[in-house]
Amino acid sequence: MTDVLEPRAIGRDLLRRDxxxxxxxxxxxxxxTPVPEGAGPPAYCRVVTSTVARGRIVDxxxxxxxxxxxxxxxxxxxxxxxxxxTEDRELAVLQDAEVGFRGQIVAAVLADSDEIAREAAGLxxxxxxxEATNAELRAELRADRTDLYTPEKVNAxxxxxxxxxxxxxxxxxxxxxxxxxxxxxxxxxNPMEPHATSALWTGTHLTLWDSTQSVxxxxxxxxxxxxxxxxxxxxxxxxxxxxxxxxxxxxxxxVTAALAARALPGRLVRFALTRQEMFALAGHxxxxxxxxxxxxxxxxxxxxxxxxxVEQTSKVKEFAEQTGVPTRTMYAAPNRRTTHRLAALDxxxxxxxxxxxxxxxxxxxxxxxxxxxxxxxxxxxxLRIRNEPEVDPETGRPFSSRxxxxxxxxxxxxxxxxxxxxxxxTRRVDGWWVGTGVAASVYPTIRMTKSTATVRREGDRYxxxxxxxxLGTGAYTVLPQILADALGVDEARVDVLLGDxxxxxxxxxxxxxxxxxxxxALVEAAREFRDEFGDDPREGDEAAADVPPNPAEQEYVMxxxxxxxxxxxxxxxxxxxRVPRLYGVFACGRIVNPRTARSQLLGGMTMGLGMALHEQSxxxxxxxxxxxxxxxxxxxxxxxDVADLQAHWLDEDDPYVNPMGSxxxxxxGIVGTAAxxxxxxxxxxxxxVRDLPITLDKVLx
Amino acid sequence: MDPELTLTxxxxxxxxxxxxxxxxxxxxxxRLGITSPKKGCDHGQCGACTVLVDGRxxxxxxxxxxxxxxAEVVTAAGIxxxxxxxxxEADGFQCGYCTxxxxxxxxxxxxxxxxxxxxxxxxxLTDTPALDDAEIAERMSGNLCRCGAYKxxxxxxxxxxxxxxx
Numbered sequence: 001m002t003d004v005l006e007p008r009a010i011g012r013d014l015l016r017r018d019x020x021x022x023x024x025x026x027x028x029x030x031x032x033t034p035v036p037e038g039a040g041p042p043a044y045c046r047v048v049t050s051t052v053a054r055g056r057i058v059d060x061x062x063x064x065x066x067x068x069x070x071x072x073x074x075x076x077x078x079x080x081x082x083x084x085x086t087e088d089r090e091l092a093v094l095q096d097a098e099v100g101f102r103g104q105i106v107a108a109v110l111a112d113s114d115e116i117a118r119e120a121a122g123l124x125x126x127x128x129x130x131e132a133t134n135a136e137l138r139a140e141l142r143a144d145r146t147d148l149y150t151p152e153k154v155n156a157x158x159x160x161x162x163x164x165x166x167x168x169x170x171x172x173x174x175x176x177x178x179x180x181x182x183x184x185x186x187x188x189x190n191p192m193e194p195h196a197t198s199a200l201w202t203g204t205h206l207t208l209w210d211s212t213q214s215v216x217x218x219x220x221x222x223x224x225x226x227x228x229x230x231x232x233x234x235x236x237x238x239x240x241x242x243x244x245x246x247x248x249x250x251x252x253x254x255v256t257a258a259l260a261a262r263a264l265p266g267r268l269v270r271f272a273l274t275r276q277e278m279f280a281l282a283g284h285x286x287x288x289x290x291x292x293x294x295x296x297x298x299x300x301x302x303x304x305x306x307x308x309x310v311e312q313t314s315k316v317k318e319f320a321e322q323t324g325v326p327t328r329t330m331y332a333a334p335n336r337r338t339t340h341r342l343a344a345l346d347x348x349x350x351x352x353x354x355x356x357x358x359x360x361x362x363x364x365x366x367x368x369x370x371x372x373x374x375x376x377x378x379x380x381x382x383l384r385i386r387n388e389p390e391v392d393p394e395t396g397r398p399f400s401s402r403x404x405x406x407x408x409x410x411x412x413x414x415x416x417x418x419x420x421x422x423x424x425x426t427r428r429v430d431g432w433w434v435g436t437g438v439a440a441s442v443y444p445t446i447r448m449t450k451s452t453a454t455v456r457r458e459g460d461r462y463x464x465x466x467x468x469x470x471l472g473t474g475a476y477t478v479l480p481q482i483l484a485d486a487l488g489v490d491e492a493r494v495d496v497l498l499g500d501x502x503x504x505x506x507x508x509x510x511x512x513x514x515x516x517x518x519x520x521a522l523v524e525a526a527r528e529f530r531d532e533f534g535d536d537p538r539e540g541d542e543a544a545a546d547v548p549p550n551p552a553e554q555e556y557v558m559x560x561x562x563x564x565x566x567x568x569x570x571x572x573x574x575x576x577x578r579v580p581r582l583y584g585v586f587a588c589g590r591i592v593n594p595r596t597a598r599s600q601l602l603g604g605m606t607m608g609l610g611m612a613l614h615e616q617s618x619x620x621x622x623x624x625x626x627x628x629x630x631x632x633x634x635x636x637x638x639x640x641d642v643a644d645l646q647a648h649w650l651d652e653d654d655p656y657v658n659p660m661g662s663x664x665x666x667x668x669g670i671v672g673t674a675a676x677x678x679x680x681x682x683x684x685x686x687x688x689v690r691d692l693p694i695t696l697d698k699v700l701x
Numbered sequence: 702m703d704p705e706l707t708l709t710x711x712x713x714x715x716x717x718x719x720x721x722x723x724x725x726x727x728x729x730x731x732r733l734g735i736t737s738p739k740k741g742c743d744h745g746q747c748g749a750c751t752v753l754v755d756g757r758x759x760x761x762x763x764x765x766x767x768x769x770x771x772a773e774v775v776t777a778a779g780i781x782x783x784x785x786x787x788x789x790e791a792d793g794f795q796c797g798y799c800t801x802x803x804x805x806x807x808x809x810x811x812x813x814x815x816x817x818x819x820x821x822x823x824x825x826l827t828d829t830p831a832l833d834d835a836e837i838a839e840r841m842s843g844n845l846c847r848c849g850a851y852k853x854x855x856x857x858x859x860x861x862x863x864x865x866x867x
Contacts, residue, residue, distance in 0.1 A: 015789050015790070015792075016789065016792065018797070019788075019789040019794075020785075020789065021797075022794055022797030022800050023777065023784075023785040023788045023789060023794070023797075023800055023801075023804055024737065024777055024778045024780075024785060024801070024804075025736065025737025025738065025739070025776060025777040025778050025800065025801030025804075026736075026737060026778055027797055028736070029736075029739075029798065031730075031740070032730070032736040034734070113720065113731075114727060114731060115720045115722045115723060115727075190847055191796070191798075191847055192739070192741045192747065192749055192796065192798040192799045192845065192846070192847045192848075193739070193741070193796065193798040194740070194741070239796075239797065240796060241739070241796045241797065241798025242795075242796040242798060242847050242848055244847070272740070274743065275741070275742040275743065275744065275746075275747075471795075471796055472794070472795030472796030472797065472848050473795070474795075595792050596792065596795075598792070599792045599795055599848070599850060599853065600795070602849055602850075602852055603795060603848045603849035603850065604849070605849070606849025606851065607847075607849060630742060630744060630746060631741075631742050631744075631746040631747050631845060632744065632746045636845060636847060637849065637851070638842040638843075638845060638851075639837075639838045639839075639841040639842045639844070639846075639851045639854065639855070640835075640838040640839050640842045642838070642849070642851040642852065643838075645851075645852055
């Protein structure tokens with residue numbers, strides 16, 4: 001048990017502290033960093049990217065570009081500095097003539113204006129020797145590829161494969177079995193702020209104003225890649241225009257900005273990816289192929305559950321999405337199997353996107369459960385309740401708290417599920433087929449092991465310091481609430497400074513771990529502070545602390561759960577799909593700030609709606625290019641796509657997770673949404689869509 | 702020779718020269734250091750660069766600066782009144798990057814509605830439509846928000862319009 005804080009500021013519905021700046025547009029993002037005193041006029045960087053998926057540069061002519069008035073440098077693999085470490089191939093920018101994917105940076109132009117840099121980039125001529133193998137084979141993910149391989153581990157250190165009991169026997173013996181294949185497409189994070197860096201090299205020190213979810217991770221990466229000492233590199237990021245994972249790990253653009261700055265000492269170099277470039281250089285979510293097998297008794301009791309996942313990675317660097325992991329924890333069954341196989345393709349490197357693993361990995365299972373419910377004639381809410389495990393099914397460890405059943409019941413009540421007629425394709429209103437569907441949500445409660453915070457008395461205020469990030473999550477508002485309760489003072493007297501490597505080292509804003517991790521460090525620092533200085537500290541008194549270990553993490557499985565209910569309308573003539581109602585009920589520990597937490601849950605559900613109806617990156621297997629690489633063709637939800645959207649939560653007291661009692665709310669909202677919508681679309685039309693997104697051609701088919 | 706132009710931005714007059722290829726967005730951000738309007742796509746697809754030019758909302762990334770000599774530009778930094786507070790109260794944003802464009806667009810919506818302009822979802826074209834959820838959603842759909850703050854954005858616009866809540 002941890003010592004849970006008495007909530008005073010925690011739980012209050014406070015306005016965002018950075019709201020005034022954001023609504024006026026005066027919060028400063030990376031590309032807007034003012035030119036520092038003493039620096040020369042800013043320079044602008046534009047890049048040239050490869051037009052072949054795999055091959056070698058045989059000629060690169062920069063003469064015309066360099067002749068243009070206002071061009072300062074053209075960096076290529078022949079002219080760029082040699083990096084100290086090229087171990088991470090994604091970050092080995094301009095180091096050799098090899099091309100590993102279409103859209104890779106092959107030259108960088110630095111000029112006195114953005115317009116000149118862009119014109120010059122267009123004048124760089126590149127000839128490639130494209131590799132003459134079967135192009136289609138290289139970029140297309142299929143489950144029958146002969147070159148699939150088994151990664152050593154999947155993301156977050158999870159086992160690649162797991163098995164309990166004997167799934168084959170379960171399938172042979174059970175009275176009811178179901179085997180289906182589900183697909184989720186390649187997707188892109190597309191934060192509204194393109195990945196951007198303003199960079200300044202003074203000759204000895206490098207400062208990067210970078211749009212990132214972790215200033216310390218960027219610093220550590222740049223230190224390693226360039227062979228610098230940590231004290232030579234500072235990374236600053238007060239505001240982030242969204243990330244959703246794509247800014248959780250530094251990509252090639254950060255290295256390019258640093259290369260550019262080092263080529264022009266004393267000048268602030270600005271480098272922002274274009275929206276189009278982001279589709280190759282800022283990471284993507286892998287497409288997944290999920291084969292689900294269920295074995296059940298006639299009363300719905302699962303005898304077996306299995307998921308076999310096939311997904312892609314890049315030949316440049318491995319990224320193994322943990323898609324099968326949620327199946328390990330969701331439902332009770334004595335026989336179980338999860339596997340992951342990868343195809344290494346000539347594509348850009350996949351990366352983190354909101355709820356990696358859980359988000360794609362809860363589509364197949366939650367639609368399969370719905371299909372089983374139909375086959376058995378059991379209500380899908382009831383089927384889930386009947387398979388609720390008492391302990392974590394794979395490890396046998398107890399849950400610190402698990403309220404999936406309560407979420408299902410509360411959601412059903414709010415949504416008006418009780419009167420539902422299970423027959424599909426029978427309700428037609430004003431030319432629209434109407435249906436409803438349900439799916440479960442899950443996301444692990446993650447606390448990073450390493451973060452440090454300090455607390456200092458300054459005037460009549462208390463100032464917390466931690467190099468964390470607020471990408472719209474509310475950290476600037478929520479962390480002072482936590483620190484105030486830990487100090488036992490009024491929240492209005494507390495500040496918490498974020499977003500700078502000059503502050504104590506913080507973990508990445510990812511894995512829904514921010515509040516839990518940074519909050520734990522701040523609470524520990526506050527305890528040290530009070531122990532040392534009592535209730536009447538003097539000016540400048542300061543204490544520091546790391547995230548303390550939590551032995552309960554070894555004893556308990558910690559996760560947030562939820563249930564989502566969707567109403568779908570499908571136009572009988574056009575097949576247009578709308579979602580007039582989408583309700584989520586979540587059990588995610590104690591809510592620190594209802595206003596910002598609700599926004600996070602609604603935001604996750606909105607992105608889940610996009611996954612259900614709109615989002616897919618169309619990779620041309622001949623060229624390795626994402627052909628719909630902008631926001632006109634890669635559709636994300638717009639205002640009118642979102643109708644009656646509601647997020648609710650249950651009061652959940654979990655004494656084991658951390659002193660705040662929080663479980664994280666940034667990702668669970670996207671988990672299960674697409675399955676709920678797909679299940680409702682089936683109920684509306686009788687057409688079962690097993691590959692996302694649910695477009696009109698599929699429901700008409 | 703780069704041509705000279707004069708703009709009024711949020712009440713302040715600026716006379717400057719610019720490359721004829723420069724968008725109004727880049728002129729504001731790069732040349733004048735006015736970074737309230739944001740660049741999300743540079744192709745008129747996301748709405749983050751929305752500003753008011755002579756009272757009308759425009760996408761500044763699709764507007765060549767030299768075509769707007771003498772114009773009066775208003776960015777979110779120049780918008781007072783109930784809108785900015787309503788966005789905060791409704792938590793109509795998270796990361797804040799699309800927000801200045803949303804605020805400018807909302808100001809445009811309020812003005813267009815006050816003039817009686819219909820939208821594609823307006824049922825009765827002979828009367829001024831009520832600014833209900835569907836009207837606001839339709840009129841605000843040119844401004845993407847990846848954080849998914851649409852519900853709060855609608856609430857903010859509704860509050861600012863003084864319309865009764867649903």
